[in-house]
Amino acid sequence: QQELKVALVLPGPISDGTFNSAAHQGIKAAEQKYKIKVSIQENTQSAQIEAALTRYAREGYAIVIGHGFQFAEPAKKIHKRFPKTWFIVNTAKVAAAPNLASFDNRWGDAGYVAGAVAASVSKTGTVGHIGGIPVPVIQEYQEGFERGAKRIRPDIKVLTAVVGSFSDIAKGKEITLSLIERGADVVTATGNENVVGTIQAAKEKNVMAIGTAFDSAALAPETIVTTAIIRMDVNIDMAIGLVSSKKIEPKNYLLGFKENGVDLAPYRAFESKISDANKARIKQLIEDIKAGKVADLPKIR
Amino acid sequence: MDQIFFVGLVAAAFRLATPLVFAALGEAISQRAGVLNVGIEGIMLVGAFAGAWGSAATGSPWLGLGVAIAAGAAAAAVHGLLCLHFRVDQIVSGIALTVLGLGLSGYAYRLTLGSDRGVAIPSFARVDLGALGELPVLGPMLFQHHLLVYVALALAPLLWWFVNRTGWGLAIRACGEEPAAAHAAGIDVLRVRWGCVLVGGALAGAGGAYLSIAQIGNFVEDMVAGRGFIAIACVVYGRWNPFGVLLAALFFGAADAAQIRLQALNPDVPYQFFVMAPYVLAVGALVFVSRRSRLPAALGRPFTPPR
Amino acid sequence: MDQIFFVGLVAAAFRLATPLVFAALGEAISQRAGVLNVGIEGIMLVGAFAGAWGSAATGSPWLGLGVAIAAGAAAAAVHGLLCLHFRVDQIVSGIALTVLGLGLSGYAYRLTLGSDRGVAIPSFARVDLGALGELPVLGPMLFQHHLLVYVALALAPLLWWFVNRTGWGLAIRACGEEPAAAHAAGIDVLRVRWGCVLVGGALAGAGGAYLSIAQIGNFVEDMVAGRGFIAIACVVYGRWNPFGVLLAALFFGAADAAQIRLQALNPDVPYQFFVMAPYVLAVGALVFVSRRSRLPAALGRPFTPPR
Amino acid sequence: MAPPLELRAIGKRFGDLVALDGVDLAAGAGEVVGVLGENGAGKSTLMNIASGLLAPDSGEIRIDGSARTFGGPRDAAAAGIGMVHQHYLLVPSLTVAENIMLGDPRLRSLRPDLRRHGAEIEALARRVGLPLDASARVAHLDIGGRQRVEILKALHRGARVLILDEPTAVLSERERAQLYEVIRALKRAGVGIVLISHKLEDIFAVCDRVVVLRGGRVVDAAAIAERGGDALVRAMVGADPPAGPAKAAARGATLLSVHDLEARRDNGAAAFAGVSFELHEGEILALAGVEGSGQQELAEVLAGLRAPVRGTCRFRGRVLAGTGAHRRRAHGIRHVPHDRLRNGVLPRRSLAENFLLAHWFDAGFRRRGLLRRRRAGEITRTLVRDFGVRGAPGGPLGALSGGNQQKLVVARELWGDASLLIASHPTRGLDVRTVAALQAALIERRNAGLGILLISSDLAEIWQVADRVMVLAQGRLRGPVPVGQTSLQEVGAWISGA
Ligand SMILES: Nc1ncnc2c1ncn2[C@@H]1O[C@H](COP(=O)(O)OP(=O)(O)OP(=O)(O)O)[C@@H](O)[C@H]1O
Numbered sequence A: 001q002q003e004l005k006v007a008l009v010l011p012g013p014i015s016d017g018t019f020n021s022a023a024h025q026g027i028k029a030a031e032q033k034y035k036i037k038v039s040i041q042e043n044t045q046s047a048q049i050e051a052a053l054t055r056y057a058r059e060g061y062a063i064v065i066g067h068g069f070q071f072a073e074p075a076k077k078i079h080k081r082f083p084k085t086w087f088i089v090n091t092a093k094v095a096a097a098p099n100l101a102s103f104d105n106r107w108g109d110a111g112y113v114a115g116a117v118a119a120s121v122s123k124t125g126t127v128g129h130i131g132g133i134p135v136p137v138i139q140e141y142q143e144g145f146e147r148g149a150k151r152i153r154p155d156i157k158v159l160t161a162v163v164g165s166f167s168d169i170a171k172g173k174e175i176t177l178s179l180i181e182r183g184a185d186v187v188t189a190t191g192n193e194n195v196v197g198t199i200q201a202a203k204e205k206n207v208m209a210i211g212t213a214f215d216s217a218a219l220a221p222e223t224i225v226t227t228a229i230i231r232m233d234v235n236i237d238m239a240i241g242l243v244s245s246k247k248i249e250p251k252n253y254l255l256g257f258k259e260n261g262v263d264l265a266p267y268r269a270f271e272s273k274i275s276d277a278n279k280a281r282i283k284q285l286i287e288d289i290k291a292g293k294v295a296d297l298p299k300i301r
Numbered sequence B, C: 001m002d003q004i005f006f007v008g009l010v011a012a013a014f015r016l017a018t019p020l021v022f023a024a025l026g027e028a029i030s031q032r033a034g035v036l037n038v039g040i041e042g043i044m045l046v047g048a049f050a051g052a053w054g055s056a057a058t059g060s061p062w063l064g065l066g067v068a069i070a071a072g073a074a075a076a077a078v079h080g081l082l083c084l085h086f087r088v089d090q091i092v093s094g095i096a097l098t099v100l101g102l103g104l105s106g107y108a109y110r111l112t113l114g115s116d117r118g119v120a121i122p123s124f125a126r127v128d129l130g131a132l133g134e135l136p137v138l139g140p141m142l143f144q145h146h147l148l149v150y151v152a153l154a155l156a157p158l159l160w161w162f163v164n165r166t167g168w169g170l171a172i173r174a175c176g177e178e179p180a181a182a183h184a185a186g187i188d189v190l191r192v193r194w195g196c197v198l199v200g201g202a203l204a205g206a207g208g209a210y211l212s213i214a215q216i217g218n219f220v221e222d223m224v225a226g227r228g229f230i231a232i233a234c235v236v237y238g239r240w241n242p243f244g245v246l247l248a249a250l251f252f253g254a255a256d257a258a259q260i261r262l263q264a265l266n267p268d269v270p271y272q273f274f275v276m277a278p279y280v281l282a283v284g285a286l287v288f289v290s291r292r293s294r295l296p297a298a299l300g301r302p303f304t305p306p307r
Numbered sequence D: 001m002a003p004p005l006e007l008r009a010i011g012k013r014f015g016d017l018v019a020l021d022g023v024d025l026a027a028g029a030g031e032v033v034g035v036l037g038e039n040g041a042g043k044s045t046l047m048n049i050a051s052g053l054l055a056p057d058s059g060e061i062r063i064d065g066s067a068r069t070f071g072g073p074r075d076a077a078a079a080g081i082g083m084v085h086q087h088y089l090l091v092p093s094l095t096v097a098e099n100i101m102l103g104d105p106r107l108r109s110l111r112p113d114l115r116r117h118g119a120e121i122e123a124l125a126r127r128v129g130l131p132l133d134a135s136a137r138v139a140h141l142d143i144g145g146r147q148r149v150e151i152l153k154a155l156h157r158g159a160r161v162l163i164l165d166e167p168t169a170v171l172s173e174r175e176r177a178q179l180y181e182v183i184r185a186l187k188r189a190g191v192g193i194v195l196i197s198h199k200l201e202d203i204f205a206v207c208d209r210v211v212v213l214r215g216g217r218v219v220d221a222a223a224i225a226e227r228g229g230d231a232l233v234r235a236m237v238g239a240d241p242p243a244g245p246a247k248a249a250a251r252g253a254t255l256l257s258v259h260d261l262e263a264r265r266d267n268g269a270a271a272f273a274g275v276s277f278e279l280h281e282g283e284i285l286a287l288a289g290v291e292g293s294g295q296q297e298l299a300e301v302l303a304g305l306r307a308p309v310r311g312t313c314r315f316r317g318r319v320l321a322g323t324g325a326h327r328r329r330a331h332g333i334r335h336v337p338h339d340r341l342r343n344g345v346l347p348r349r350s351l352a353e354n355f356l357l358a359h360w361f362d363a364g365f366r367r368r369g370l371l372r373r374r375r376a377g378e379i380t381r382t383l384v385r386d387f388g389v390r391g392a393p394g395g396p397l398g399a400l401s402g403g404n405q406q407k408l409v410v411a412r413e414l415w416g417d418a419s420l421l422i423a424s425h426p427t428r429g430l431d432v433r434t435v436a437a438l439q440a441a442l443i444e445r446r447n448a449g450l451g452i453l454l455i456s457s458d459l460a461e462i463w464q465v466a467d468r469v470m471v472l473a474q475g476r477l478r479g480p481v482p483v484g485q486t487s488l489q490e491v492g493a494w495i496s497g498a
């Protein structure tokens, strides 16, 4: 079998510690596993996307992965011109014959479980979510977070706020502080660097945090209860695997707990601090989600 | 391989330069009349949204473009009102306009297109230039673009002629250099400045619309991503001359196109170097080429007719 | 509840205003001498990285701050070299500096701290003001901040005094108003401008370091997130007067603190309105308060002594 | 026949200040009306009203006998009123033709024929004796050239009345004579002219009638033949003209000795070469010449603002090397710059700060880093009193009239232990009384041992105050010679290069 050329086009820097780092780690893992040659482009602005995708396709890359929903339209626009290339868009719902597929994670499900965990461990009955910029997946996560929390504790108060930037770590921290001021004792955040600010604030104020997307428990082991992991590496692994085995179809692959595209990290330092009943409840919830038994999961946008 | 690289690069350069050309020419006109508009970024965003919305609502990208142009002019009118009428500092007003444009376009998007992801946004098709487009190398490089790309290229000579060869252009230059002299000669300085501010806004709106309804076919919050500021830099690099401005915009477009390509070819060189390179080059060129500032003498200074 | 809201708001206002105060005061000094530096954003990023790196390398946040100040001055020296020595347009040089600062800080971070995520970055602790900090309401509002917050607040009167009451200050103002007159009076215009550019860069560096080694205790790419541009707005809103600049920065800090609180209280109002509100308010105030531009007359204009 | 321009009972206030109070003035076709008055008498204000730049508070403007209101300068131009402002209103980056055509309705087309207009302008210029290249950039013209553009601009718009605000203040003797010829030619062509000047010789040379303003009112109006110079000066200042200053021989040791000095202009061209002279304590050495012959550059070299190409300057025997006005000021070398508005003052700052600008490095004005502002304020107040600077002392310097700004600059430079004063046109644009007072002050300081290099294009002034005179022409120095041992004719010949 001949070596596949795979390109990963990222909207941000690989060092952001969340969204882009996750994709970077995924492709690194795939590099070990498959016989592929990888090229990565960072910090691609929306207007450069078309040019970037076109160029990789023209240079004969077999797989071009656009990491973010903003890659959907440009990919849709050009994919027909390069039938030998598979265009894969992450965190979007777009598909078109013959060679455009997308892989999306069920962020809403992840938020649902995160909300359930938050409600289980909260003492004040107030929890908070801080979004970077309310793009669809972040809105889904937020919706899931609220519903999951309410499922465990119908009287829970869920505070939400938006940073207005993915990179403004200082403002992410301040917003989190303001939610903590108002009683939140479990906080979670979605976005890029702004998530780090939320974790910082939680650490400083001795409240709990739930990580998202990327397991960064090492940043604050005493603060991070668990992480609602979005397995971007699984998306990438699946995409490359399906293309290699020629089994890929031009459709939207939606990955949830069942497909291992969403996961809950181990409790680590909190293992002993969470009651077994609560742990069992969460475990059961995840099983129910896998089994399709949870009715109020957020709608996929 | 090398030829593919080059063809792709030139084609991408035109695509990436076009929004800069529109916005920078608009800014140049405004600055030539003495009004600095650092809010061009916000106006482009308004234009990008208005273009997408208008196109989706009417089903025609041409009408969408019209809506974007009107919206751009309206956004610029805020700047005109603040600076020309209320005499607020131009930098203050421009910064406010940037933030306003970002907020309003994002909010309006959420209210309209964003709430309904199924809406199709009709976009400009590429022009079909027949045989020209089929030419082996030149075809993909030069003759397979959106019409707006050619409009942008044609705008530069048009504006040059307008500014340097017509009576209106003379009045504009006079207002930017010595408004008191223009006023004494019977020119209505405020009216000339108003006109240029509106035209500048309309062009910036068109630049934004190019992004949303020609290049991408979608609107994304903050999709202008700093192009408004680069457009201002293009005006300065281009020494306030429409041809110079066009060249500067093409340079940045080409640099961006090259940067994207070289990044992929040299994965070991950190991407930051590719991002910085055009600016370093451009500044370096300025150090050697032209040290004389051709800044319009009255740029940024308000003028009130004595009475 | 209301009291908690208010106490938290005031405390957050000071924290959010501090980097703006540093950077805006630095920019004000530079502009008073006639040099516009729109690259403050890039310099703050350099300062933020240098502070984090210096602090991690030496183990002392104070030494980190020193490194940040030196790095900020060094970054500003690039601007000085280009504008004062090579007479490149100040806006062009500033935009290049912004991009350069973003690229270099991101790259250097990856080479050093970023490659080793385990490195601890020693950060400033909050000062312990004893009984003051224990005061019921005032304590958390005013007396539990990082030392740098108080330094920033003290800088404004200090700079005011320097600019308005000392001979050096007179020289600075003369260079910003009528460099030719300053030159004729025996003032070395270039040297004064150089000094102010470097001081401005040092302060912007300190503002960046506040973000990384006091407020956050970490560095991330692009963490300044537009604060450099808001600092420039503060200078203009503050009418180039250090007290005015301080007030403007506190206003933006308070507006931001209020914005993030009101957002959570009013989840139905789109967040864009909260983001835009301070700018709209500030422009509105300017329309009513002061229409007279106090722009240093020679701002942005190069000066060459006759040869 | 009604005159083309008639102003009746014009009143204008600026805040509390009554600038004009019931002023009448008429200019008939082919008539030259002189307007005299001290600085701030209201001359420029009146003419700004006549040319539509300002609106009067009361009174009326009549054109050919019918009352009109001007909404702006365009209306005035359409009514045949043209004005050449004291500070020229030209766009330097445009050409002569473009400047003249600016605002012309014929330009409001997409394809204006600037070449044809240019030819028209050149033809007009030849007719009135003002040769000009219509395609030259105004930025490249000298001050006389710019004035010619302003005059042509007005004429080209069909001005039947031409208002000239202090046109001769900036001209050399030769350019002045040329201007007289132009005025006479226009008069013959039936153009009415209003000529504002502080110089009586201008009035006597070309005017038919004269109007004198004082404090915003007309204090005298008569045919020129009915008035002598003394009477006009008395009307202007409201008192007897001041007596000429007394000179005392007080020449002392050599203060400044210049040897083989050579310098360039801003554009790199040679300004002068081989300049050598000496200046003594207690003498006024005048430097005459057509403006632009290198006087400004010489003053700048001596003041330390411009580096010479070669040559040496010694001050009290010590070589002054390099540049650095700072150090020279410490030696007591002071300088009243040529372009005082640009090089001398901070218009938006107070009088006291403008004083400090030249003195803040004196130890006397600093105490532990702080400026002694109170002391500066006191000194400024005495200077304002002693030199009769008129205007609100609390406001910014820019609110003073140009002449009053000038007084403050000279006063500032003379203050303290000055030992050498380089003064470029210190009395330019001042009214008669102030000129006399300033000249008296210069002579008094000379008698007390100050050495003065007086750069002036006014030979009468030189004869009145200077001990010796020299001339820079064609890059060479002629003289110096004692004023008593030469004649106006001889110096005039040096200046004209004969
Ligand atoms: N825009 C203005 N605002 C306030 N005061 C003014 C203004 N214009 C003129 N004045 C005042 O009106 C008076 C008349 O000024 P004007 O310029 O007419 O004097 P002038 O006779 O032309 O003097 P000069 O001989 O100095 O040119 C002065 O006292 C001046 O201070």
Ligand SMILES: Nc1ncnc2c1ncn2[C@@H]1O[C@H](COP(=O)(O)OP(=O)(O)OP(=O)(O)O)[C@@H](O)[C@H]1O
Pocket: D039, D040, D044, D086, D391, D398, D399, D400, D401, D402, D403, D404, D429, D430
């Ligand atoms: N902003 C202002 N505020 C108050 N007065 C002003 C202002 N601007 C100009 N003036 C007044 O307008 C008058 C005309 O100013 P200008 O500089 O033309 O004087 P000038 O005619 O050159 O005076 P001079 O003959 O003394 O040189 C001055 O008397 C000045 O006091």
Ligand SMILES: [Mg+2]
Pocket: D043, D044, D045, D086, D165
């Ligand atoms: Mg006057």
Ligand SMILES: [Mg+2]
Pocket: D039, D086, D166, D402, D403, D429
């Ligand atoms: Mg005058």
